Amino acid sequence: MAEAARARPIPTPETQHFWDGTKAGELRLQRCDACDHVYFPPRPFCPACASRKVSVFPASGKATLYSYVINHRPAAPGFTPPYAIAVVTLEEGPRMMTNIVDCPQTPEALVLDMPLKVTFEKLDDAITLPLFAPAKA
């Protein structure tokens, strides 16, 4: 992938901890101190019970493949088609969009519910993206 032109996130005060986490090799989630709800994407209150008492914690990085497309055209800047755009279910419950690496981008190789493990890809000094690879048995 020609990473130079990939869309780059701009962190906000509410999401900075997440991007600090990926830079440090951690996939950070949030848990509500009041009701234990684990959620994503980041925000400084619980979307289940509205409590502002929430904690940031490192996720296990384990996930399973929930669904995906293999995009052929049009391709996003920085991507060489065909490439899979996936949604994974994290072990802790939340889902996130990502790409699946170290794996052929084919329906045969991308099997729903396959176990995955997070890996990190540095874009620049500010942003490191969480990607997922097939978990080793």
Next chain:
Amino acid sequence: MRRNQVAVVGAAETTKLGVIPDMSQIQLHADAALNAIADAGLKLSDIDGIATAVETPQQIAHYLGITPTWADGTSVGGCSFMLHVRHAAAAIEAGLCKTVLITHAESGKSMIGKPPRSIPAYSLQGQFEAPFGVYGPPSMFPIPVLRFMKTYGITHEQIASVAVAQREWAAKNPRAMMKDPITVADVLNSRMIAYPFRLLQCCLVTDGGGALILTSADRAKDFPQKPVYILGTGESVETPMVSQMETFNSSRAFKVAGPLAFKEAGITHKDVDHLMIYDAFAHLPLYGLGDLGFMPYEETGKFIADGNTRPGGKLPLNTNGGGLSYMHSGMYGMYALQESVRQMRGIAPAQVKDAKISVCHGVGGMFAASGTIIFTNEK
């Protein structure tokens, strides 16, 4: 909202549909609006309520020369116009205005005077979806479908049959963009866009517009067209991020909007003579049939593949040809509403005989929003 208190008394699409390089987007709004006003036998000065999406109500009111006492700029994607109908009906009932004009237009193909769509890099979508290569609806809208297929045992052939059935309807519509018959094999051999979806499972990209005029039912009988009454309405929104839907096995927005409209209308599924389910991509009718409660999700694929929604089938669906074959400017909901109104007036090119109740279900964004309108021609 009470049933049948408000009616559609004017409805029209732009004079041309398809490729219209000689008109900017705002002029497409005006072309549709002027056609609808003529259809209703009104003057511009009769309009005291205005609703539109993407363009603002002030842009359209100014361009047309309208002075409204009520304005709605709800802009939630392709089903915005279903929400406008719902809001307008409530406003007319509440006495906020008497005669509402709802306009849609999009220079989706020619891109003349069309504001750019972009995802800000600081938004949650910009941070947590855009970096992973999403690029336009074909790369996003189909993301849930592999999960839906696995959960319910739906086959590629069954989803391909959605496009085949709708092409049969389109063949009966002179204004449809794509009219040549296609087979399931044609669909499954067409160019890959975003696996599992191929070209013929993705909507068209066209230019066009449409407009509706609503007023109270007691005034409606004095208009030149057969009134089409608003029997029931529903709406909801879920999330702008397809990855953050509660589940890929259904749409929460659909499951709120659809049943709300049925409850308000006081009808059952057996009462439905005609159905429109916004089909930006071929999986949407399956979600719609399940989420609106027509049948268990497991049966949706077989129901369509067996021909139940094609001409002559027991549940006529997307009878203009849909976004897959009729037209799709980008926000198709207005054209679904136009077809429901034509069916209720009894003037559709592929008219469903004796149809009395039409359900028109829309989607906005990638399952982000939904609106359902149930029409009837009997008061």
